[in-house]
Amino acid sequence: MYLHNIVLTPAGDNATSLTIDCRSWVHSKFDNPEKRVFFTSKSYLPSQTPSGLERFRKKELANIRGDGTGERKPFERIYDYDTYNDLGDPDKSEDLARPVLGGSKEFPYPRRCRTGRPRTKKDPLSEERSSSIYIPRDESFSEVKGLTFSGTAFRSVLNVVVPSIKTAINDTKLSFPYFTAIDSLFNEGVKLPKQEGLSFFRTIIPRIIKTLEDSTDNVLHFETPEMIDRDKFAWLRDEEFSRQILAGVNPFSIQLVTEFPFVSKLDPEVYGPAESAITAKLIEREILGVMTVEEALKKKRLFILDYHDQVLPYVHKVRELEDMTLYASRTVFFLTSDEALMPIAIELTRPASHTKPQWRQVFTRCWDATGAWLWRLAKVHVCATDACYHQFVIHWLRTHCCTEPYIIAANRQLSAMHPIYRLLHPHFRYTMEINAMARQSLISAGSIMETCFSLGKYSIEFSAIAYGQLWRFDMEALPADLIRRGMAVEDPTAEHGLRLTIKDYPFANDGLLIWSSIQQWVGDYVNRYYPTASDVMADHELQAWWEDVRTKGHADKKDEPWWPTVASPSELTQVLTTIIWVTSGHHAAVNFGLYHFSGYFPNRPTITRKEMPIEDTSLEDFVRFWRKPEAALLECFPSQIQATAMMTVLDVLSTHSPDEEYLGQEPEPAWTADAVVNAAFERFNGRMREIEGIIDARNADPKLKNRCGVGIVPYELLKPFSKPGVTGMGVPNSITI
Incomplete structure (x- = not known):
């Protein structure tokens, strides 16, 4: 009940x-x-608990922790940790076996919620798959979310609609024959075979499944993404390619170039020469000699999208998979005098193998036909790699995956009457259920994410490598992330205490508004309960929570020196602000624009299926490219099944539920019960509404060319509030999809 x-x-x-x-x-x-x-609703620190409630407070926490044994039952509320040992299905097929993520030096990873399911017969380290995955009962979707499109649609798309697409198209490798065939997905749709349940799903996801007039046939019919609706040819332009690095769905990867030349840190004996083929001479030629590379570095005019060392070890592995290919890439950008970011060079690399030497080539913008088409194809490969990194590292790992330990630890160590539990609780809503659904159907072995992204079966494994090499809690704070990437420097005289390296950086500009507002609200809240550092240190529940996060939730990184301490109100404020930012602003920025920017897949393909035609000019692919380059481009793109299935999933993932709760929108009962906290929240709410107007004004400013201009999609991903549906705006409190 x-x-x-x-x-x-x-x-x-x-x-x-x-x-x-x-x-x-x-x-x-x-x-x-x-x-x-x-x-x-009255909140109490442990030391302030009325004596009559002390035993209830302790017993409730003990019940929630459990004893770490047995298989969990659906009615239970037990929070415990386990590794990601349930992504594979080795008993079904050897090809579906996946390594355990977490608990090893090879594959470090955050922990998930323990279910206690039996182990597989063929791999005693892995858990058996099941039709449903345990989560503590109170982490489940509400009835509204569960019964409306945003809850049921997720399951129905993966379990019914995607299989129907495969039946309708049949040939898994079939490419789109021409670009008008891609347009037909929005104009005419794909007729789906008659299948039990589709009529019901039509009521759940009416944006996608429609009924033909004078017919009972179901049609998969996509809404035109806003980007293409505004400018059908925007995806072809270099300016748009660069703009989306700053104002698209992955604004977290661009970095300032601080060292040149580029040199790989990987073993040259294994992967080939470490020196990049991008030379100073080439860069100076591409920027028309306006300055030397040394001057460009000093003036902070060179930027890079660098996926070389992270991707190179997977290139040969991926190429062994059917109908998939991969390159390690470096993409260099130059900031022009009018603050426009322009791509000037793309380096694609295939590492050395037992039979072939390393292959690498640098592509630049060209005026001749051959060079122009090669440049276009090189951008496709970069976009596909960026899409993989975005989805599995920036999105899944850094938001969904790394947040689950915070949730588990909070429930295990903080009483429901603890003020910090009540502060964090709205930011954990639905996350554990959406993560469990992802493990079950979205990122598991053989899932749509494995078949439709360029890293294939290595996608989630790749995120474990990124976690081990790159993830740091202290760098998840937005200001720290910007500084680490060279996209900002500390400046006490600047707004938010930061000066951006690129002034017109929509994500950073809007994100800092959200970050600073969260920080102010959290600071006011923390100071209400912890006037001094000794108050923070004396809170044994709070200290146990942070210890649980570090030593159990992120156990593979527990001994890292960068973990912040929670020894003062300011340190606690920074930790809590970081967690709330990740669950709200960070996730919103990388999730709710998915359909806007990837719905028309030529703009942002998730997979490439053909190598660059000049990698081996003796192959038939080179002849086809020479005679009909458009056909070569279409064959490089995702197949019809891959593209259509992925578009369906992205539409659902971009959707706000009718019961979505937005950042700063509504107070918790415990907050309104305290006059000081309620006043602080009212200020936070007012600031969120003010930010709405600030973002609207920025999007109307013609001087801000990365968010305003002819055919430009305004940057609205960090506007705090939204209607239900696919809107490309809205910052929910928590990771709900």
């Missing part, structure tokens, strides 16, 4: 009723005879 609240009304005309906020599922006494305990 779901219990929303309890209202206690004493007898008497002047009696004041007492409301206890519950919002929890209560188990049957037949499932568990243990009685539930609920607390009033």
Whole structure:
């Protein structure tokens, strides 16, 4: 039974009723005879707990932690840790076996919620797959989200619609024959075979599945993405390619070039020569000699999208997979005098193998036909690699995956009456269920993410390598992330204390508004309960929570020196602001623009299937490219099944639920019960509404060319509020999709 609240009304005309906020599922006494305990809205630090409540506070936490044994049951509320040992299905097929992520030096990883399922027969380290995955009962979707499109649609797309697409198209390798065939996905759609359940799903995802007039046939019919609706040919332009690095769905990867020449840190005996083929002479030629490379470095005019060392070890592995290819890439950009970012060189590399030497080539913008087409193809390969890195590192790893330990630790160590638990709780809503669904159907062995992204079966493994090499909690704070990438420097005289390297950087400019507002709200909240550093240190629940996060939730990095301490109000504010930023602003920036920018897949393909035609000019692919380059480009793109299935998934992933809760929109009952906290939240709410207007004004400013101009999609991903559906705006409190 779901219990929303309890209202206690004493007898008497002047009696004041007492409301206890519950919002929890209560188990049957037949499932568990243990009685539930609920607390009033007044928050208490452990040292302030009324004596009559102390034993209930301790017992409730002990019950939630469990004892680490047995298989979890659906009605339970036990929070514990385990490794990612449930992504493969070795009992079904050897090809579906996947390594355990977490608990090893080879594949370090955050922890997920323990389920206690039996181990597989062929791999005693892996858990058996099941039709449903345990999550603590109160982490489940609400009835609204579960029954409307944003809950059911996720499952229906993966389990019914995608298989229907495969039946309708049949040939898994079939390319689009011409670009008008791609346009037909938006104009005419794909007729789906009659299948039980599709009529129901039409009511759940009406944006995607429609009914033909005068017919009962179901049609997969896509809405035209806003980018293409505004400018059909924008994806072809170098300016748009660069603009999306700053104002697209992955604004987290661009870096300032601080060292030149580029040199790989990988073993040259294994991968080939370490020196990049991008030379100073080439760069100076491409920027028309306006300055030397040394001057460009000094003036901070060179930037790079660098996926060389991270991707190179996977190139040969991916090329062994059917109908997939991969390159390690470096893309260099130059910041022009009018603050426009322009791509000037793309380096694609295939490492050395037992039979072939290293192959690498630098491509630049050209006026001749051959060079122009090669440049276009090189950009496709860069976009596909960037799409992989974005989806599995920037998005899945850094938001979904790394947040789950914070949730588990908070429930294990912080009482429901703890003020920090009540601050964080709205930012953890639905995340564990959406992560469990992803492990079950989206990122598991043989899933759509493996078949439709260039890293294939190595996609999630790749994120483990990135976690081990790159992830640091202290660098997840937006200012620290910008500084680390050279995209900002500290400046006490500048707004937010930072001066951006590229002034017109829409994500950073809007993100810092959100970050600073969260920081102010959290600081006000923390200072209400912790006036001094000794108050922070004396809170044993708080210290146990942070210890749990570090030593159990992120156990593979527990001994890293960069972990911040929680020893003062300011340190606690920084930690909490970082967590809330990741679950709100960071996730919104990389998720809710997916359909806008990737729905028309030539703009941002998730996979490439053909090598560059000049890698081996003796092959038939080179002849085809020479005679009909458009056909070569279409064959490099995702197949019809891959593109259509991925577009369907991206549409659902970009959707806001009708019950979405947005950052700063509504206060928690415990906050309104405290006058000081309520006043602080009202200021936070007012600032969020003010930010809406600031972003609108920026998008109307013609001087800001990365967000305003003819055919340009305005940057709205960090506008705080949104209507339901695919809107390309809105910052939810938590990772809900």
